[in-house]
Amino acid sequence: MPKPPIKHRLAEAAVALFDENGYDATTVDDIAARAGVSRSTFFRHYRSKEDAIFPDHDALLDKIDARLRASTAGTAIAAITDAVRIVLAHYVDDAEVSLRRYRLVRQVPALRDREIASVARYQRLFREFVGTWLGDTPDAGLRAELMAASVVAAHNQVLRGWLRAGGTYDPSDRLDHALGYVIATFRHLEQPQEDEQIVVATFSRAATPQAVMAAIQQHLSGSV
Numbered sequence: 190m191p192k193p194p195i196k197h198r199l200a201e202a203a204v205a206l207f208d209e210n211g212y213d214a215t216t217v218d219d220i221a222a223r224a225g226v227s228r229s230t231f232f233r234h235y236r237s238k239e240d241a242i243f244p245d246h247d248a249l250l251d252k253i254d255a256r257l258r259a260s261t262a263g264t265a266i267a268a269i270t271d272a273v274r275i276v277l278a279h280y281v282d283d284a285e286v287s288l289r290r291y292r293l294v295r296q297v298p299a300l301r302d303r304e305i306a307s308v309a310r311y312q313r314l315f316r317e318f319v320g321t322w323l324g325d326t327p328d329a330g331l332r333a334e335l336m337a338a339s340v341v342a343a344h345n346q347v348l349r350g351w352l353r354a355g356g357t358y359d360p361s362d363r364l365d366h367a368l369g370y371v372i373a374t375f376r377h378l379e380q381p382q383e384d385e386q387i388v389v390a391t392f393s394r395a396a397t398p399q400a401v402m403a404a405i406q407q408h409l410s411g412s413v
Contacts, residue, residue: 195224195226195230195234196234196235196244197244198224198225198226199220199221199224199226199231199234199235199241199244200241200242200244200286201224201286202220202221202223202224202241203215203220203238203241203242204241204242204286204289204290204293205223205289206219206220206223207242207289207293207297208289208292208293212238212293212296212297212299212300215238216238217231217232217237217238220238220241239299239300239303240303242290242293242294242300242303243290243303243304243307245279246307246310249275249276249279250310250311250314252275253272253275253276253311253314254314256268256271256272256275257269257272257314257315257318262322265318265319265322266372266375268318269315269318269319269336269340269371269375270368270371270372272315273340273343273344273364273368273371274361274364276311276344277344277347277348277360277361277364280348280351280352281351281356281359281360284356287352287356288352288355288356291352308341308345311341312337312338312340312341313337315336315337315340315341316333316334316336316337317333319332319333319336319337320333335374336371336374336375339370339371339374339375340371343364343367343368343370343371344364344367346367347360347363347364347367348360350363351363
């Protein structure tokens with residue numbers, strides 16, 4: 190049976206050694222030796238030992254980006270939800286490493302910082318896509334930020350629940366349930382139709398409530 194690619198062997202060695210000996214006690218030389226490669230080979234694949242904990246992050250971002258770019262304005266929401274499913278599947282498909290990584294990240298501040306930075310990159314990718322989708326519509330930047338945040342929050346809530354449970358169930362249905370809330374948020378934040386635009390009116394202090402209501406009703410009926 191062929192050996193896994195060197196990059197994956199290094200990642201597996203790093204996770205195993207961090208789990209066995211602790212993050213601080215494990216060196217790059219230890220990781221390289223466990224993977225059966227040289228120190229220089231390690232640095233051809235990773236810049237630091239914490240990078241080895243997140244071996245496929247860039248490739249996963251590229252996959253998400255490709256899925257988003259393949260969509261049109263009419264399929265943007267479907268593309269976003271598909272992209273979220275891709276991220277979750279990435280963790281579930283390699284459950285053993287994901288669970289070990291989860292335990293390590295909870296214990297090591299440097300790895301928590303690295304994970305936070307990774308999540309920020311995902312959220313930025315979604316925000317940029319949604320911003321392009323919304324174009325020059327009112328509050329596009331704000332709405333894109335809110336939409337991207339809801340995507341990441343839904344995914345993280347489902348993923349963390351699965352990790353805390355030790356990966357003992359298929360989280361797909363829970364993700365679909367969470368994405369239902371995300372889609373509802375998107376619908377609410379989509380550009381208002383013309384007949385839903387906010388109208389601001391001013392009246393004299395002397396105007397009676399009846400006069401105010403009559404003027405508003407007249408405006409809304411289009412008879413002004």
